[in-house]
Amino acid sequence: MLQFxxxxxRHGMRWAPLRCNLKxxxxxxxxxxxxxxxxxxxxxxxxxGVVAPDSGSVLVNDTNIARAAHGVRQKIRRTVSxxxxxxxxxxxxxxxxxxxxxxxxxxxxxxxxxxxxxxxxGFGLGADAAHPLNGLGRETRFAFQLARALGREPKLIMIxxxxxxxxxxxxxxxxxMLRFVAExxxxxxxxxxxxxxxxxxxxxxxxDPPGQAV
Numbered sequence: 001m002l003q004f005x006x007x008x009x010r011h012g013m014r015w016a017p018l019r020c021n022l023k024x025x026x027x028x029x030x031x032x033x034x035x036x037x038x039x040x041x042x043x044x045x046x047x048x049g050v051v052a053p054d055s056g057s058v059l060v061n062d063t064n065i066a067r068a069a070h071g072v073r074q075k076i077r078r079t080v081s082x083x084x085x086x087x088x089x090x091x092x093x094x095x096x097x098x099x100x101x102x103x104x105x106x107x108x109x110x111x112x113x114x115x116x117x118x119x120x121x122g123f124g125l126g127a128d129a130a131h132p133l134n135g136l137g138r139e140t141r142f143a144f145q146l147a148r149a150l151g152r153e154p155k156l157i158m159i160x161x162x163x164x165x166x167x168x169x170x171x172x173x174x175x176x177m178l179r180f181v182a183e184x185x186x187x188x189x190x191x192x193x194x195x196x197x198x199x200x201x202x203x204x205x206x207x208d209p210p211g212q213a214v
Contacts, residue, residue: 001026001156001186002047006056009042017043017207019056024156026184029202031193038207040190041086044160047188048082049073060156078105081149083142083159089134094144095120097133101148119151124170139167150176159189165197174199 002024008015017039024030034040045051046058049065057064060076068076090097099116103109120129125147128140136144142161146169149157157180177200181187193204 001061002158002188003059004043004046004056005059007043007046007053007058008055009039009046009051010054015039015055020207022205024186024188026155026186027181029181029187029189029200031189031191031197031202031204032207033190033192033204034207035209038209040207041160043207044082044084044158044188044190047156047158048080049077078152079155081152081154081157083145083149083157083161083164085161087145089136089141091132091134093130094125094133094136095129098144098148098151102151105152115151119147123147123172123176125173139169142167143169143173146173146177150180155185157185157187159187159191161190164189164191165200166194 004020004022006019006021008018008020016037020039020043022030022032022043032040032043042051046053046066047060049060052066058066061079063072063076065073065076095116098120099109099112102112102115107115117129120126123143125140125143128136128144133141133144142164145161150173177187181201187202193202
């Protein structure tokens with residue numbers, strides 16, 4: 001599903017990450033931790049195909065995403081969802097923002113709006129659906145981000161959100177995450193596996209400091 005093979009990114013004279021070897025298979029959640037600057041966020045961007053590795057390769061669905069043709073990359077990205085901390089919240093109603101995310105996955109707009117409303121109600125987020133996304137608290141925005149990621153019906157979800165799952169997440173959203181993995185989805189989460197997220201299961205991987213081999 002997702003595999004980093006000796007993948008590395010050079011930043012001047014240092015590498016972050018350096019020679020990373022990591023595999024996330026269907027039906028698995030991997031929690032990736034490591035010190036600041038070790039390349040955790042860069043790894044996610046390489047998995048999304050928006051950053052190309054300077055060494056090694058990154059395979060998504062057995063395809064080297066950095067070397068794939070544009071059309072192939074677009075097709076692969078429709079099977080991948082991302083929850084990114086650095087995505088700036090916009091001043092649009094949360095339900096419209098969620099619908100737009102589904103539309104970008106290649107669905108008709110009318111179906112996207114209907115699916116967004118159903119997802120929000122099902123995830124217990126209906127009270128905030130009409131509020132502008134940039135007016136919501138950080139914890140609520142994370143829940144909406146996760147709801148949008150799951151609503152795209154991906155094969156792979158990558159989460160790079162500081163403190164992900166540290167605060168309580170609506171139970172229906174957690175249940176949806178569990179179903180996603182149980183049904184063969186793969187998930188890569190930047191963060192340590194703690195007692196708070198033990199219910200989600202998975203395994204822990206550690207990215208070594210910059211300039212060191214993994």
